Amino acid sequence: MNAIDLRGKTALLTGGCGGIGVAVNERMSASGATVVTWDLAEAADDRVDVASEEAVDAAMERLLARHGHLDILVNCAGITGPNQPIERYSLADWRRTLDVNLTSTFLCCRAAVPAMRQRNAGRIVNLASIAGKEGNAMMTAYSAAKGAVIALTKALAKELADTEVRVNCVAPAVIATDLIKQMSPETYATVIAKIPLGRPGRPDEVAALIAWLASDECSFSTGACFDLSGGRATY
Numbered sequence: 001m002n003a004i005d006l007r008g009k010t011a012l013l014t015g016g017c018g019g020i021g022v023a024v025n026e027r028m029s030a031s032g033a034t035v036v037t038w039d040l041a042e043a044a045d046d047r048v049d050v051a052s053e054e055a056v057d058a059a060m061e062r063l064l065a066r067h068g069h070l071d072i073l074v075n076c077a078g079i080t081g082p083n084q085p086i087e088r089y090s091l092a093d094w095r096r097t098l099d100v101n102l103t104s105t106f107l108c109c110r111a112a113v114p115a116m117r118q119r120n121a122g123r124i125v126n127l128a129s130i131a132g133k134e135g136n137a138m139m140t141a142y143s144a145a146k147g148a149v150i151a152l153t154k155a156l157a158k159e160l161a162d163t164e165v166r167v168n169c170v171a172p173a174v175i176a177t178d179l180i181k182q183m184s185p186e187t188y189a190t191v192i193a194k195i196p197l198g199r200p201g202r203p204d205e206v207a208a209l210i211a212w213l214a215s216d217e218c219s220f221s222t223g224a225c226f227d228l229s230g231g232r233a234t235y
């Protein structure tokens with residue numbers, strides 16, 4: 001079996017210190033990529049608030065000054081926002097949830113595309129969610145943001161279709177990260193009952209798909225939303 005080959009590639013991974021981000025970092029690094037993580041967490045290569053225009057633009061300048069080029073962008077930073085009925089959802093929470101999940105994706109794509117266009121090469125992978133396809137009750141902002149990440153992916157893919165830059169997203173259902181530990185046993189049971197495979201996904205399973213989408217082998221897919229839901233989403 002041929003392994004995914006990312007040798008010589010420079011990859012920017014936002015949210016690289018989170019449950020899925022760590023697995024993506026491990027997988028892409030093992031495939032030969034030089035991975036640069038942006039995160040609020042201390043362990044990040046560069047501590048960047050990806051919802052901030054100034055912070056993203058300045059961090060991209062630093063990255064390009066240091067590495068010279070950018071081949072891969074994985075937009076993985078995200079927050080679920082509060083679990084609240086809409087009547088109790090504050091505008092501040094709505095805005096922050098959209099900023100961290102959606103505006104961050106726009107800002108990082110906008111900062112990355114010039115470097116990718118210049119070399120006429122690149123791969124962008126955005127983290128959407130099954131919430132963006134199906135809508136999760138009590139998570140209006142998160143669902144709206146992730147639905148918009150899917151639409152942004154499709155639009156940008158078409159915009160870059162005359163280049164060798166490919167833009168795709170993945171839509172996981174529940175993945176076994178710390179997120180699960182915050183769920184009550186009842187919520188966990190409800191969520192798992194919706195998954196035909198009867199279990200949550202593993203971060204390494206997400207990382208495997210992302211690594212392939214980030215590779216040169218992903219050449220004829222762009223603007224697509226790839227399923228990672230154990231059979232829950234069949235469309």
Ligand SMILES: NC(=O)c1ccc[n+]([C@@H]2O[C@H](COP(=O)([O-])OP(=O)(O)OC[C@H]3O[C@@H](n4cnc5c(N)ncnc54)[C@H](O)[C@@H]3O)[C@@H](O)[C@H]2O)c1
Pocket residue numbers: 014015016017018019020021038039040041048049050051075076077078079080100127128129130171172173174175176177178179
């Ligand atoms: N875990 C799941 O079940 C699941 C399901 C569907 C989609 N997703 C998506 O996958 C992505 C990763 O999820 P995860 O489970 O690893 O979450 P996580 O909470 O473990 O990790 C998210 C990371 O993003 C970072 N982050 C948050 N806000 C940031 C900001 N403003 N600037 C920079 N970094 C910031 C956090 O510090 C954290 O390290 C998210 O976009 C999430 O919405 C996760």
